[in-house]
Amino acid sequence: xxxxxxxxxxxxxxxxxxxxxxxxxxxxxxxxxxxxxxxxxxxxxxxxxxxxxxxxxxxxxxxxxxxxxxxxxxxxxxxxxxxxxxxxxxxxxxxxxxxxxxxxxxxxxxxxxxxxxxxxxxxxxxxxxxxxxxxxxxxxxxxxxxxxxxxxxxxxxxxxxxxxxxxxxxxxxxxxxxxxxxxxxxxxxxxxxxxxxxxxxxxxxxxxxxxxxxxxxxxxxxxxxxxxxxxxxxxxxxxxxxxxxxxxxxxxxxxxxxxxxxxxxxxxxxxxxxxxxxxxxxxxxxxxxxxxxxxxxxxxxxxxxxxxxxxxxxxxxxxxxxxxxxxxxxxxxxxxxxxxxxxxxxxxxxxxxxxxxxxxxxxxxxxxxxxxxxxxxxxxxxxxxxxxxxxxxxxxxxxxxxxxxxxxxxxxxxxxxxxxxxxxxxxxxxxxxxxxxxxxxxxxxxxxxxxxxxxxxxxxxxxxxxxxxxxxxxxxxxxxxxxxxxxxxxxxxxxxxxxxxxxxxxxxxxxxxxxxxxxxxxxxxxxxxxxxxxxxxxxxxxxxxxxxxxxxxx
Amino acid sequence: xxxxxxxxxxxxxxxxxxxxxxxxxxxxxxxxxxxxxxxxxxxxxxxxxxxxxxxxxxxxxxxxxxxxxxxxxxxxxxxxxxxxxxxxxxxxxxxxxxxxxxxxxxxxxxxxxxxxxxxxxxxxxxxxxxxxxxxxxxxxxxxxxxxxxxxxxxxxxxxxxxxxxxxxxxxxxxxxxxxxxxxxxxxxxxxxxxxxxxxxxxxxxxxxxxxxxxxxxxxxxxxxxxxxxxxxxxxxxxxxxxxxxxxxxxxxxxxxxxxxxxxxxxxxxxxxxxxxxxxxxxxxxxxxxxxxxxxxxxxxxxxx
Numbered sequence: 001x002x003x004x005x006x007x008x009x010x011x012x013x014x015x016x017x018x019x020x021x022x023x024x025x026x027x028x029x030x031x032x033x034x035x036x037x038x039x040x041x042x043x044x045x046x047x048x049x050x051x052x053x054x055x056x057x058x059x060x061x062x063x064x065x066x067x068x069x070x071x072x073x074x075x076x077x078x079x080x081x082x083x084x085x086x087x088x089x090x091x092x093x094x095x096x097x098x099x100x101x102x103x104x105x106x107x108x109x110x111x112x113x114x115x116x117x118x119x120x121x122x123x124x125x126x127x128x129x130x131x132x133x134x135x136x137x138x139x140x141x142x143x144x145x146x147x148x149x150x151x152x153x154x155x156x157x158x159x160x161x162x163x164x165x166x167x168x169x170x171x172x173x174x175x176x177x178x179x180x181x182x183x184x185x186x187x188x189x190x191x192x193x194x195x196x197x198x199x200x201x202x203x204x205x206x207x208x209x210x211x212x213x214x215x216x217x218x219x220x221x222x223x224x225x226x227x228x229x230x231x232x233x234x235x236x237x238x239x240x241x242x243x244x245x246x247x248x249x250x251x252x253x254x255x256x257x258x259x260x261x262x263x264x265x266x267x268x269x270x271x272x273x274x275x276x277x278x279x280x281x282x283x284x285x286x287x288x289x290x291x292x293x294x295x296x297x298x299x300x301x302x303x304x305x306x307x308x309x310x311x312x313x314x315x316x317x318x319x320x321x322x323x324x325x326x327x328x329x330x331x332x333x334x335x336x337x338x339x340x341x342x343x344x345x346x347x348x349x350x351x352x353x354x355x356x357x358x359x360x361x362x363x364x365x366x367x368x369x370x371x372x373x374x375x376x377x378x379x380x381x382x383x384x385x386x387x388x389x390x391x392x393x394x395x396x397x398x399x400x401x402x403x404x405x406x407x408x409x410x411x412x413x414x415x416x417x418x419x420x421x422x423x424x425x426x427x428x429x430x431x432x433x434x435x436x437x438x439x440x441x442x443x444x445x446x447x448x449x450x451x452x453x454x455x456x457x458x459x460x461x462x463x464x465x466x467x468x469x470x471x472x473x474x475x476x477x478x479x480x481x482x483x484x485x486x487x488x489x490x491x492x493x494x495x496x497x498x499x500x501x502x503x504x505x506x507x508x509x510x511x512x513x514x515x516x517x518x519x520x521x522x523x524x525x526x527x528x529x530x531x532x533x534x535x536x537x538x539x540x541x542x543x544x545x546x547x548x549x550x551x552x553x554x
Numbered sequence: 555x556x557x558x559x560x561x562x563x564x565x566x567x568x569x570x571x572x573x574x575x576x577x578x579x580x581x582x583x584x585x586x587x588x589x590x591x592x593x594x595x596x597x598x599x600x601x602x603x604x605x606x607x608x609x610x611x612x613x614x615x616x617x618x619x620x621x622x623x624x625x626x627x628x629x630x631x632x633x634x635x636x637x638x639x640x641x642x643x644x645x646x647x648x649x650x651x652x653x654x655x656x657x658x659x660x661x662x663x664x665x666x667x668x669x670x671x672x673x674x675x676x677x678x679x680x681x682x683x684x685x686x687x688x689x690x691x692x693x694x695x696x697x698x699x700x701x702x703x704x705x706x707x708x709x710x711x712x713x714x715x716x717x718x719x720x721x722x723x724x725x726x727x728x729x730x731x732x733x734x735x736x737x738x739x740x741x742x743x744x745x746x747x748x749x750x751x752x753x754x755x756x757x758x759x760x761x762x763x764x765x766x767x768x769x770x771x772x773x774x775x776x777x778x779x780x781x782x783x784x785x786x787x788x789x790x791x792x793x794x795x796x797x798x799x800x801x802x803x804x805x806x807x808x809x810x811x812x813x814x815x816x817x818x819x820x821x822x823x824x825x826x827x828x829x830x831x832x833x834x835x836x837x838x839x840x841x842x843x844x845x846x847x848x849x850x851x852x853x854x855x856x857x858x
Contacts, residue, residue, distance in 0.1 A: 085817065086579050086623040092592065094581030166585075169576070169592030173585035227626075243624050243631070244805055244813075245708070268706075268803070271813070274690075275706075275803045281698050282705045434571065434816075437582035440589075447582070469583075477583065 076264045077536070077551045080276035080285040083244055083269035088227050090216045091162060094171045097269065099213050100289055100546050101241070104249045104265065105146065106216035106232025109137060109156070110209045112461045114310065114541045116365060118209050122151060122217050122233065132200040132498040137208075139191040143256045145219050147231045153187040158220035160185050160195075160208060172214035174476065175465070179207055202498030203462040210545055211461040235260040235549040245269060260549040261538065280305065280531060287532040287539070289546055293350045294407045299531045300351065306536075309353060310528035312459035312543035313363040316411060317470060318452070318521035319480040325451045326396050331386040333518040337376060338383040339418045342523050348414065349407050350526055357522035360514040361466030362507055365525065368463075368500060370508035376515060383422040395423025401450035402429070403436040407526075408454050415454075426452070448479045455479065459528065459543040467491045467510065470520065482519035560831045561613075561824055565606050568820055574598065575622045575818045596622050598820075609821060613828075619821035623814075631810060632825045636792070639806040642707065643791035645719060646726035650733045651784060655777065657734065658741025662776075663768075665746055674742065677735030685728040689801040692727050707804035725802040729795070733787060740783045744776035751775065778845050785841030789834035 084098035090106065093099055109123040120126075123137045143151035161183065162168055164176035184196040197204060208215050219231055230238040233256065236249035246268045251260045268285060270276045273292065277299055279285045291299060291307070299305055320327035320336065327333050342356040355364050358376055362369035387393050402412050409430050416426040431446060436453075438445035447455055455477075457466060469477040473488050490513065494506040514520075528543040538550035575598050576589035593599045597608075609619055618628040654677075661673040680688075697705030707725040709718045748754060749772055757767045796808040807826055814822035846852045 087625040089625075092579055094579065094584065166587045167591065169580065169588045169595060171580045171584050171588060173588045174583065177585065243626070244810075270803055271809060272800050275801055278690075278693050278698065278705050279803070282693075282701070284704070284706060433582060434578070437577070439574070439586075440577060440582055440584070441586055476585075 072552065073259070073261045074263050075553055076266055077262045077287070077548055078266045078268070078285045079546070079548070080279050080288045081267045081269055082273075082276075082289065083271050087243075088230075088241070089224060090214055090218060090226055091168060091170050091172075091224065093214060096290065096544065099544075101247060101267070102213075102216060102226075102232075103210075103234070103545060103547065104236045104247075105230045105234040105238055105252075106218065107234050108208070108210045108215055109139075109217065110205055111547075112206075112209055112211050112542060112545065116367070116461045118205055118461070122156075126205055128204070128498065132202050132204070132496065133197050135195045135197070135204050136188065137193050137195070139193065140256065141191055143233050144254050145231050145233055146237055146252065146254075147219065147229060149219055151217065151233060152190050152220075153193045154220045156193045156217055157185045157187060158222070159217045160215070162222070163214055170214065172212055174469070175207060175212045175214075179204070200496040200498075202496060202503070203464050206460075206462045206464075209461065213545075236265060239264065258549075261552045262548060265548050265551075280533070286536050287530060289530065290544070291529045291531050292406050293353055293526075293529070294410060296529070296531070300529075304534055305531045306534055308530040308532060308539055308541050310530065310541040310543040311355075311365050312528050313361075313365050313461075313463070313466075313525055314459040314528065314543065315357060315361075315363070315457055315522055315525045316408060317455050317457060317479075318415065318523070319450075319455065319470070320519060320521075321451045321479075321481050322517075322519050323481040323483070326392060326398055327451065329390045330517050331390040332392060334516075335383040335386040335390070335422055336415075336419060336424060337518050337521045338379045338386070339422045339424070340415065340521065340523055341378040341418065342376075343378075345411070345414060346524050349410060350524070353529060354524045354526040357524050358511065358515070359518055359520070359522050360511045361463045361471075361522060362511055363463070363525040366463055366507075368503040368507045370504055370511055373508060373511045373515065378418075380421055387422060387424075393423075395425060397425045397427065398452050399427045399429050399450070400452045400454070401431065401436065401446050402454040403433045403447075403456070404430050405433055405456055408456060412454060448477070450479065453479055464495060467494065471514075480519035482517070484513070484517060487513055487517070556835060557828055557831050561610065561828060562606070564824055564827050565602075565609075565820065568815070568818065568823060569602060571815065571818060575820075578817045578819075579623060598622065598818075605820075609824065613824070618825040621819055621822045623817045623819040623822070628821050628825045631822060632807070632829055635805055635807045635810040635826070636829055638708075638804060639792045639795070639808070641718065642722055642725060642729075642795065642798075642804065642806060643788070645722040646729040646733070646791060647784075649726060650730040650737065653730070654734045654737035655741045655780065658738035658743075658780070659745050659768075659773065659776070661738065661742045662745030662749060665742075670742075673738060677738045679735070680731040681733075681735035683731060685732060685795075685797045686801060688728040688731050689725075689798060692724055693801065696724055705802065707799075707802040725798055725804060728798055729791065736787075737780060737783060740780045741777065744779050745772060748772040748776040774848055778849055781844055781848070782841050785837045788837035789830055792830055792833045 081100055082097040084101055085095040086098065088098055088101050090102055093102060107121050110118040110120050113119050122140055122143060124140050126135055126137045128135045139151060139153065139156065145151065163170045163172040164180050165182040166173060178198055179201050180195055180197055186194045186196065188194050195204065216232060227241065235252055235255045235257070237252045239248040239250045241247040246266065248264055248266045250264045251262070253259070268279070273295055276288045277296065280288055280299065293300065300307065320333045322328060337359055346352055346354045346356055356375065357363065358373065364371070400412055400415065402408050412428050412430060416428060419426050435446065437447050440447065442448050447453060460466065468491060469475045471478060471482055471487065472491060473483040487510070490506055490510050494503060494510065497503045497506060530539065532539065535553050536551060537554050538552050540547055574593060575596055576592035577584060579592060580588055597605065612619055618632060620626065621628050621631065657673045657677065661670040664670045693705045696703045703724040704721050705724070707722055709721040754767060754771055757771045792807055795806055796812045799806040799809040807830060811823060811826040814826055
């Protein structure tokens, strides 16, 4: 027996069943290096341990440290940012502009990485009990809030309880629903907290990570006045914040980790993307927080700028009412899905800066996605046959209702054009977001009541939210009105599963079920694009999370 | 009375907008319980007359209230936006008024000739170009390609008067283009009418020098309708520049009103619209007073 084998055996004896299952997956080649790292980090295995195991099995580059900018400290990074929609309050914040402000001065227990792994930040490690219903997080010692206090278990308990308590106007409430209730986060010691979940949940670390963007850790004494104190633990300290105008931050000299490279960061708020593009072209900012392909052609073609391409799981869901109207017959739903050319959609809408979807939330970026499930391709002949069999061979009229947001209106036009090839005549009803979402409750929302609609869903590190809220029979965002007990059972099993093998097995069944039923068309998963001035490096390609502490001009 | 009626209309109109404040803050996918809690905290779940009465009773004593969205007093937001809008309007006014009056009068003095046609045609063509078109062209030409003007209207903090004016020149250019044709046409029409009037003929026949005839007799009468036109544009220049403010990244009253309407921030919306309404009222009053000052007939007619 080799030394490395003996070492691995020693590790295996110390690890739990779920951890060993993951190693089995790696050995069997059912999980790639990225998936091994990602899932191992979720289970709470340390990166050095994962690195050792991966190296022993030949997955050497699995543990290579992401390249970091080697630039010198100093200078200022100027950012064009969409104006925060309201007060900067971690409890209520719901928009990209506000979130980006939050990220500069406050931190999470762990943060999502470009490969969808979790990196420990304020937590140093986490473990779980056998069934994944109790999770224990060790906190980093010596972390200071900017007001001078030291991070303790009480701060974490108060921060999380505040977010999962229905008595607060918490934007994270839906993310905690059915997973964690207030009062169930307990102190073990000053630097250890225990989360006792409502039910086993294999992806719990993602719920308290940057994936759930309200989950920054604030002092236990926080009273809703974040804009006055900006009291986080992050690498930058607020210098000045002027609502609707801009903000500037300076390096936090007391930061627990490597000090931020830039001396300062300056954010200018814009209400629209076009002025942001002009500001970048005019040299008044160094980067734009996010660029859409539609409307961003001038930057994409400009050699003065580089585009940081961030693979994401963000997508548009085309829901079809399964309980009434023409789409009550699943053959009609499949026919519409078959009429679409996903390759043309990705090329036309995104200049190929997106990947094709297969009518389930399992994006190619998720390691548990079963890529052996056949990809749905455009097949007009089969679509016509399905319509014929469903008794609507001569076609029908239907209204597609959607929101005026990023590329969605263009997507709606393309769906209309594709559908017309199989005889489905679509009338477009493109509304403001307020009108589309309405009260976001059944009977009071075009989103949830429309026969056919398109809705935007942002990037997530795990597919759980996508699988539950829009597709479970009692899902609060189930615009498709999809009621399928088999599906509900599979998803509930999936939520409890903490080992990757079981997740992949369930994923395959869910993917196949959704392809058959097709309550929602998932045609693509788009990339997040961050255009930067040439020479600006060190910004990690993490979708929708702008971390600037390693940014530098080289 | 006008402003009171306006406040009621804005409040009532605001209720017709889809969505509510809680959802505007927490986002479309927020849990309904969280939305209800926030609506309750902000007081927007109370009966509408109660909400209106509470707001108006404070507003009349100078308290504009708290922004629902920013959870901070509204007054500093409105004051800052108003100052910005006044600066932009002032620069645009200073450029366009003399230019347009000179153009209109020159056209009238050359009526029917090529100069008249050039000025009239140029003015009309510029007027029909939307601000978002002229604004983008100006930014691309002067801001990006030639790089002679900054493409944002907001000058750096602590900038002096000249720097502020420098930053406002490019943003005011689309406004100048829109207003030039309008004001010049009125000035031309007024001047043509005045040139044909009996009092002008009498002044010429009694041997007054031509410049004196133009300055004292023609312009004084010709510009009365122009003054009224300029006054009606004041409200537009203060509160109607959403496109220009957006393009040039400027925090003016137009953008403030638009943002407040979108986010259901009723106290901010009311304060912004009533500010613009007040400016309309006072600019119209100022125009009336100036007309009376310039037109003896109005003064004497009133006395008789």
